[in-house]
Amino acid sequence: MIELIMTSIIAFFILGGAFFAAVSALGVIRLPDVYSRLHAASKSSTLGVMMMMTGTFLYFWYIEGxxxxxxxxxxxxxxxxxxxxxxxxxxxxxxxxVEPAESTVLNELKRDETREEESAQ
Known part of the structure; x- marks a missing residue:
């Protein structure tokens, strides 16, 4: 029974990591600008790789010993x-x-740099 539970946990981490890696790849392809693509590539691929490595660690710890x-x-x-x-x-x-997509509503970094330029003058 415990072997089935551990195998299920290992499969959850590895398949969950593969899912997040696939979502990351779709985000890089489908999103409109470089900023959105970088966000998709960094957040979900980091989570995906970490989940796969956790599943691999559990495999070697429990199965291989x-x-x-x-x-x-x-x-x-x-x-x-x-x-x-x-x-x-x-x-x-x-x-x-590099300009953001036209659908971008708020660009806080540009607003902050405008304030810095105004205060420097």
Whole structure:
């Protein structure tokens, strides 16, 4: 009985991670501008990769019988670098004057830079 439960948990993490990776790929294809695409690529793919690595860790821990500490480090690395790299790419796109989609309602970064320019004068 416990083997069925652990196998179900492992399958949940791996299939859930594959689902989020697929949603991320669809978001990158379908969304209108670079900012939305970066958001889709960073958030859902990070969650997808972390879920797959967690499922892999549980597999090796329960089925194979050993703990692989490298998977902990990989999850931590992906958790930190994914969103940070997307943030830096979107900031550099903004400073390179890449315009957001026409359906964008609020651009807070542009509003903040306008305030800074006004206060500097």
């Amino acid at each position: 050993h703990v692989d500490s490298k998977l902990f480090l990989a999850v931590l690395f992906v958790f930190i670098t994914g969103p940070v790299s997307a943030h830096m790419l979107s900031r550099s796109a903004f400073h390179a004057d």
